[in-house]
Amino acid sequence: MASPIPLPFSKPLDGISGNTLAIHHDKLYAGYVAKKDEIATKLDALMRGDLSSANATYSELRGLKDSETFATNGVYLHETYFDVLGGDGVPTGQLADALATTYGSVDAFIAVMSACAMASRGWTVLAWDTHDATFRIVNGDAHNHGGVWGCLPLIVLDVYEHAYFIDHGSDRKAYVAAFWKNLDWSKVDTRYQKAVGRES
Numbered sequence: 001m002a003s004p005i006p007l008p009f010s011k012p013l014d015g016i017s018g019n020t021l022a023i024h025h026d027k028l029y030a031g032y033v034a035k036k037d038e039i040a041t042k043l044d045a046l047m048r049g050d051l052s053s054a055n056a057t058y059s060e061l062r063g064l065k066d067s068e069t070f071a072t073n074g075v076y077l078h079e080t081y082f083d084v085l086g087g088d089g090v091p092t093g094q095l096a097d098a099l100a101t102t103y104g105s106v107d108a109f110i111a112v113m114s115a116c117a118m119a120s121r122g123w124t125v126l127a128w129d130t131h132d133a134t135f136r137i138v139n140g141d142a143h144n145h146g147g148v149w150g151c152l153p154l155i156v157l158d159v160y161e162h163a164y165f166i167d168h169g170s171d172r173k174a175y176v177a178a179f180w181k182n183l184d185w186s187k188v189d190t191r192y193q194k195a196v197g198r199e200s
């Protein structure tokens with residue numbers, strides 16, 4: 001059984017309350033970790049048994065394979081989201097330089113990704129596309145929707161209402177602004193440096 005990873009920061013965030021984090025991390029994220037395990041166990045048993053009922057309209061195998069990607073991405077996306085929070089929001093490092101080169105300035109990049117976040121129903125992710133060797137901002141309306149294979153997440157922004165409704169009501173714009181204030185640029189820079197050069 002996998003265990004949820006602890007929140008990787010201890011300092012209070014600016015504009016994202018401890019109450020929101022407790023629900024988001026301890027209940028919602030932990031729930032995805034448990035479901036990921038449950039699905040893996042059921043898939044393992046099914047793979048060793050009778051697979052003759054496999055069917056694309058409905059079958060147990062179809063349901064499990066679809067839920068496998070939903071739960072797994074639910075775990076991975078949340079872990080990266082929590083991992084990049086807890087900073088001071090001051091852009092530094094090679095990633096900030098590369099974003100400024102690509103978008104004109106870091107502020108211009110933040111404006112673009114913030115707009116994408118306003119247009120998403122679930123996730124907005126800045127990723128490094130290892131096929132095109134370029135940045136790609138991906139919107140996903142569900143955990144297993146919208147992603148592009150070969151893209152490595154650098155900055156993961158959760159825009160489901162559970163991420164902000166307690167603190168900001170329906171004002172997603174205020175939450176997105178708070179997200180940038182708490183971004184740990186040293187963490188995302190490390191992610192960038194690991195991702196770049198892995199082009200296929």
Ligand SMILES: [Fe+2]
Pocket residue numbers: 024028078158160162163
């Ligand atoms: Fe979430």
